[in-house]
Amino acid sequence: MDRHIPLKFFLKNPRKQLIRDRRATRRRALRSGAPEHRRIANQLSRRVRAALDEHRQETWRRFVESLNPRDNSLWKTQKALKTRRRPVPPLHGEQGIVRDKAEAFADSLTAWNCSVARISSTTRTRNTPPAP
Numbered sequence: 847m848d849r850h851i852p853l854k855f856f857l858k859n860p861r862k863q864l865i866r867d868r869r870a871t872r873r874r875a876l877r878s879g880a881p882e883h884r885r886i887a888n889q890l891s892r893r894v895r896a897a898l899d900e901h902r903q904e905t906w907r908r909f910v911e912s913l914n915p916r917d918n919s920l921w922k923t924q925k926a927l928k929t930r931r932r933p934v935p936p937l938h939g940e941q942g943i944v945r946d947k948a949e950a951f952a953d954s955l956t957a958w959n960c961s962v963a964r965i966s967s968t969t970r971t972r973n974t975p976p977a978p
Contacts, residue, residue, distance in 0.1 A: 860897075861894075861898070864893060875887040934954075
């Protein structure tokens with residue numbers, strides 16, 4: 847996950863406690879440097895990973911069971927899973943200088959069926975100061 851979500855929102859008490867124990871053990875292992883503490887911390891990490899995998903599988907199973915072909919939720923989910931997102935082409939030229947990047951950007955806009963002239967004119971009209 848990219849952002850921090852508090853444990854209380856998606857986990858039940860045994861999993862939350864397991865994560866808390868892992869964090870405390872990891873801190874203890876980092877402070878002491880003892881191999882025994884590191885071994886215990888690694889064991890807890892494996893248990894947490896297994897518990898979270900089990901949680902994800904259970905959540906997915908409940909979600910799939912809730913899908914219904916009558917309200918189109920099954921087909922919407924199937925389409926969302928099947929559809930591949932088109933990758934955005936990289937913005938770099940052969941030499942990697944600013945002009946090459948600008949040209950590569952303009953080429954990518956053209957490839958995406960955008961009108962560069964329209965964008966330029968819109969930019970010019972928005973950047974002109976208002977008449978006094």
